[in-house]
Amino acid sequence: MFYRESGDFKTTYAKDTQTFPIKLDRVGYYIILAVAFIAIPLLLITDTGGGANYWTNAIFLPFLIWAIAAIGLNILVGYCGQLSLGSGGFMAVGAYASYKLMTSFPDLNILFVVILSGAITAGVGILFGLPSLRIKGFYLAVATLAAQFFLVWLFNKVPWFYNYSASGQISAPTRSFFGFEVTGATASAEAKYLFCLVLLFCVAWVARNLTRGRIGRSWMAIRDMDIAAEIIGVAPLKTKLSAFGVSSFFIGIAGSLFFTVYLGAVEVGEAFGIQKSFLLLFMIIIGGLGSIFGSIIGAAFMVLMPVLLKIILVDQLNWATDIAAHFQFVIVGALIIIFLILEPHGLAQLWRLLKEKLRLWPFPH
Amino acid sequence: MSANFFYTIEVIANGLMTGVMYSLVALGFVLIFKASGVFNYAQGVMALFAAMTLVGIQTGQVPFAHLINVIFGTHLDKFGWEVPTFIAILIALAVMIGFAFLVERYILKHLVNQDPIILFMATIGLAYFMEGFGDLMWGSEIKKLDVGLPQGGNVWLENATAGWAEGFYGFYIDNLDMWATAIAIVLVAGLIVFSNYTKTGRALRAVADDNQAALSVGISLRKIWVIVWSLAGLVALVAGIMWGAKSGVQFSLSLIALKALPVLMLGGFTSIPGAIVGGMIIGVGEKLFEFTVGPYIGGATENWFAYVLALIFLVFRPQGLFGEKIIERV
Amino acid sequence: MNATAESYVTEDGRTIGGKVMEMKNITLKFGGVTAISNISFDIREGEIRAIIGPNGAGKSSMLNVINGFYHPQEGEIWFRGEKRKPMKPYQIAQQGIARTFQNIALFKGMSTLDNIMTGRFTHMKTNMFWQAVWKGPAEREENLNRDIVEHVIDFLEIQAIRKTPVGRLPYGLQKRVELGRALAAQPKLLLLDEPMAGMNVEEKEDMSRFILDVNDEFGTTIALIEHDMGVVMDISDRVVVLDYGKKIGDGTPDEVRNNQDVIDAYLGVAHD
Numbered sequence: 001m002f003y004r005e006s007g008d009f010k011t012t013y014a015k016d017t018q019t020f021p022i023k024l025d026r027v028g029y030y031i032i033l034a035v036a037f038i039a040i041p042l043l044l045i046t047d048t049g050g051g052a053n054y055w056t057n058a059i060f061l062p063f064l065i066w067a068i069a070a071i072g073l074n075i076l077v078g079y080c081g082q083l084s085l086g087s088g089g090f091m092a093v094g095a096y097a098s099y100k101l102m103t104s105f106p107d108l109n110i111l112f113v114v115i116l117s118g119a120i121t122a123g124v125g126i127l128f129g130l131p132s133l134r135i136k137g138f139y140l141a142v143a144t145l146a147a148q149f150f151l152v153w154l155f156n157k158v159p160w161f162y163n164y165s166a167s168g169q170i171s172a173p174t175r176s177f178f179g180f181e182v183t184g185a186t187a188s189a190e191a192k193y194l195f196c197l198v199l200l201f202c203v204a205w206v207a208r209n210l211t212r213g214r215i216g217r218s219w220m221a222i223r224d225m226d227i228a229a230e231i232i233g234v235a236p237l238k239t240k241l242s243a244f245g246v247s248s249f250f251i252g253i254a255g256s257l258f259f260t261v262y263l264g265a266v267e268v269g270e271a272f273g274i275q276k277s278f279l280l281l282f283m284i285i286i287g288g289l290g291s292i293f294g295s296i297i298g299a300a301f302m303v304l305m306p307v308l309l310k311i312i313l314v315d316q317l318n319w320a321t322d323i324a325a326h327f328q329f330v331i332v333g334a335l336i337i338i339f340l341i342l343e344p345h346g347l348a349q350l351w352r353l354l355k356e357k358l359r360l361w362p363f364p365h
Numbered sequence: 366m367s368a369n370f371f372y373t374i375e376v377i378a379n380g381l382m383t384g385v386m387y388s389l390v391a392l393g394f395v396l397i398f399k400a401s402g403v404f405n406y407a408q409g410v411m412a413l414f415a416a417m418t419l420v421g422i423q424t425g426q427v428p429f430a431h432l433i434n435v436i437f438g439t440h441l442d443k444f445g446w447e448v449p450t451f452i453a454i455l456i457a458l459a460v461m462i463g464f465a466f467l468v469e470r471y472i473l474k475h476l477v478n479q480d481p482i483i484l485f486m487a488t489i490g491l492a493y494f495m496e497g498f499g500d501l502m503w504g505s506e507i508k509k510l511d512v513g514l515p516q517g518g519n520v521w522l523e524n525a526t527a528g529w530a531e532g533f534y535g536f537y538i539d540n541l542d543m544w545a546t547a548i549a550i551v552l553v554a555g556l557i558v559f560s561n562y563t564k565t566g567r568a569l570r571a572v573a574d575d576n577q578a579a580l581s582v583g584i585s586l587r588k589i590w591v592i593v594w595s596l597a598g599l600v601a602l603v604a605g606i607m608w609g610a611k612s613g614v615q616f617s618l619s620l621i622a623l624k625a626l627p628v629l630m631l632g633g634f635t636s637i638p639g640a641i642v643g644g645m646i647i648g649v650g651e652k653l654f655e656f657t658v659g660p661y662i663g664g665a666t667e668n669w670f671a672y673v674l675a676l677i678f679l680v681f682r683p684q685g686l687f688g689e690k691i692i693e694r695v
Numbered sequence: 696m697n698a699t700a701e702s703y704v705t706e707d708g709r710t711i712g713g714k715v716m717e718m719k720n721i722t723l724k725f726g727g728v729t730a731i732s733n734i735s736f737d738i739r740e741g742e743i744r745a746i747i748g749p750n751g752a753g754k755s756s757m758l759n760v761i762n763g764f765y766h767p768q769e770g771e772i773w774f775r776g777e778k779r780k781p782m783k784p785y786q787i788a789q790q791g792i793a794r795t796f797q798n799i800a801l802f803k804g805m806s807t808l809d810n811i812m813t814g815r816f817t818h819m820k821t822n823m824f825w826q827a828v829w830k831g832p833a834e835r836e837e838n839l840n841r842d843i844v845e846h847v848i849d850f851l852e853i854q855a856i857r858k859t860p861v862g863r864l865p866y867g868l869q870k871r872v873e874l875g876r877a878l879a880a881q882p883k884l885l886l887l888d889e890p891m892a893g894m895n896v897e898e899k900e901d902m903s904r905f906i907l908d909v910n911d912e913f914g915t916t917i918a919l920i921e922h923d924m925g926v927v928m929d930i931s932d933r934v935v936v937l938d939y940g941k942k943i944g945d946g947t948p949d950e951v952r953n954n955q956d957v958i959d960a961y962l963g964v965a966h967d
Contacts, residue, residue: 012838013837013838013841013842014834014838017837017841206827209826209827209828209829209833210823210826210827212829213821213826213829213833213837214815214816214819214821214826214833214836214837215823215826217805217809217812217813217816218813218816220802220804220805220809221802221805221813223804224801224802224803224804224805225800225801225802225803227764227800228796228800228801228802229802229813230764230783230784230785230788231762231763231764231784231785231788231794232785232788232793232794232813232814232816232817232876232877232880233785233788233789233816233817233880234785234813234816235783235785236785242823246823290804
């Protein structure tokens with residue numbers, strides 16, 4: 001009744017293919033943007049207790065950064081159908097590229113550092129994507145494991161990557177963007193938050209554009225029926241490599257932000273191990289494969305759930321933290337299975353179905 | 366013949382036996398994949414869970430002790446009895462069979478016509494679930510697994526071969542590895558006999574070949590799946606015992622599953638002999654590479670060598686050594 | 696009727712041109728099985744060429760050879776006067792050959808509109824940078840091609856299912872969408888692999904009408920595999936008959952209908 005579509009006719013192709021064709025959606029989108037860009041930073045600035053930092057570090061930053069990574073992985077897995085278990089390793093490439101750039105070129109603007117790190121990761125991703133022409137399905141997934149383990153080993157063993165430091169750890173020096181510090185210990189919560197938010201917005205915008213045009217269709221064609229796709233003119237290697245490239249670009253950006261803005265210091269095995277690759281995969285499964293909105297929702301879900309569990313189980317019920325951790329595994333595992341059985345297209349599809357119901361409400365059909 | 370030569374032989378022998386251990390895990394994958402096309406990522410966690418259950422039963426642990434304590438404030442830990450190894454193994458096996466039933470009923474049945482990738486991701490979910498569940502049930506600390514198999518280097522062999530060359534102190538081969546190899550051979554032989562000479566085994570092969578055709582001759586798909594997952598559970602139990610006795614029952618056991626993947630890539634996903642051969646190639650390859658090249662590049666190459674080897678191999682032969690050639694039709 | 700290389704005009708006013716595709720001595724083997732054995736035939740511009748024969752005769756394999764999906768061990772393929780060099784299927788598609796498939800090969804995850812838009816691949820060129828920005832060349836190109844696709848949608852009368860995911864469409868409509876995808880490519884040669892399979896009489900009449908309209912309005916050269924003899928005899932200009940990988944007949948529908956070999960192998964005789 002209030003979610004109306006009828007009477008809303010599009011008279012140009014441009015209007016027909018816009019991202020939010022329904023007016024109510026558009027309004028909702030602007031509201032969310034206002035909250036994200038204005039309301040939350042104001043809250044962060046005015047909060048002088050430890051609260052701002054806690055919220056930023058526990059929820060906002062991981063959410064924004066994982067959302068970027070999830071969009072990246074979704075392009076490769078959800079849109080192009082190439083299963084990859086190497087995302088952790090690629091995030092590591094982004095992080096270490098940033099470290100080397102920041103330490104070798106101290107005057108380089110942090111934004112360029114992040115973008116360049118993404119570009120370097122794209123190159124590595126394309127390299128590891130080369131076998132995808134010959135290898136498909138699970139075999140490809142296992143091949144990406146080669147990337148995961150090799151890269152983590154590489155950053156652990158080759159001292160050049162961590163500037164020959166004794167501990168093997170890398171830490172991010174302070175850098176500013178337009179006068180506000182965004183990395184390092186003195187950076188403010190709102191600066192870090194806005195920096196990541198702007199990047200998420202840009203990544204989502206680019207991803208939306210790529211997936212609604214020719215390239216997006218070529219990815220989906222390869223995913224759905226790669227032989228037929230080739231026969232109608234889609235060059236398979238070029239298309240798959242472009243998916244690997246774009247996906248790794250975004251994942252590299254996420255890895256760079258993860259290190260520079262969020263954690264500040266990382267040890268590669270712990271920060272970028274295989275567990276992170278699976279975490280990212282779960283985000284896009286639960287959120288919805290082949291959906292940008294789904295990637296963002298999935299990231300929000302997987303970031304919020306442990307926090308919620310901790311609040312309920314540890315703070316309220318006084319359970320030990322390790323039991324809470326075990327419960328998390330149980331719940332995540334069960335949710336994955338339930339989602340795959342009930343709604344393989346994830347939360348994004350559930351949202352779509354909900355909107356369909358809303359269109360008709362209060363009529364049943 | 367220098368000491369180095371004998372050490373190399375030792376490395377190869379150890380590699381072969383490690384390979385056999387990998388094959389034990391890979392076998393479980395092959396069984397399930399052959400019969401249902403499902404790539405069961407949870408196989409490694411099944412081995413871990415089976416081992417944990419065995420130890421838990423043996424030592425008389427109370428299941429979910431920690432959880433119950435935390436909710437009710439009790440202080441449960443053990444029942445106070447100990448179960449003899451043989452009976453404990455049987456009970457653990459029964460638990461794995463029960464597990465197979467539950468998996469079929471609540472997961473496989475509902476995902477029958479889905480893409481293989483969806484099924485694969487469901488098994489990843491299952492792996493995570495089992496991991497948390499196992500930890501809740503038996504506790505996540507490292508446990509020692511003792512089923513009465515001798516451990517430690519074989520002293521007799523070491524003494525007999527010492528002094529074969531200057532600076533060579535004798536072959537150091539773990540007793541446990543030798544037992545594992547023997548048990549694996551028996552297990553594989555048993556599986557091959559079962560598959561080729563019994564009625565159920567024939568039914569399994571029929572299902573592996575063509576689900577629809579098997580259905581049409583009256584084979585119950587669901588029953589076969591329960592049987593196959595139970596067999597995989599048995600294999601997981603054996604693998605769990607072997608690996609657990611060697612390095613203790615702990616989380617890292619489930620990571621062995623990841624190692625089994627390159628084994629499968631080499632040997633093909635549907636071949637039992639392939640799993641063995643693939644396992645041995647990976648085992649020997651890993652150890653040799655670490656022994657020869659490892660010291661020059663910082664060591665710990667066993668983390669990734671198997672995957673890179675399998676990757677290179679796959680580029681030239683996408684179906685593995687023994688797998689069926691993939692024919693694509695339009 | 697006319698085996699010369701010059702163009703002629705048919706009774707209903709269409710112009711049939713020179714050879715657009717020629718298969719010379721094609722032999723295709725899979726291991727020990729010979730699917731196609733020394734077959735030669737040609738397809739002339741603007742005509743509707745039917746390929747018929749019993750199951751397993753090698754008809755689909757022949758189309759796959761034309762597409763470049765299978766590589767014949769022997770023989771040459773000449774397209775528009777040039778001998779074909781070893782090429783990948785997507786390059787052959789770029790030359791202007793489009794096709795439909797026996798078992799529908801639509802992209803199930805996409806809508807009708809998107810599926811037909813994929814038919815425009817070979818004509819869309821904007822690079823990744825402009826696509827990422829969208830506003831500007833990419834959007835213009837998208838809307839231009841959308842226009843062409845909309846014409847195809849109008850032509851096939853499938854406006855109502857534009858946004859429906861094709862997986863949800865009934866079989867007959869899926870076949871039509873697949874035809875749309877092939878048409879959107881504005882091909883020089885259109886290959887149809889059993890376009891009428893699984894259809895009832897009404898659907899067959901619709902599909903025949905579309906095929907004839909495509910040939911009439913756009914002058915598209917069409918080669919089709921089909922089992923329904925009524926359709927074949929009605930709409931095709933020339934027919935080539937295959938049996939067990941060999942060619943046993945080649946000519947107009949009337950010539951083929953009276954060819955004893957064809958009758959023995961395939962058509963059979965009407966019982967009195």
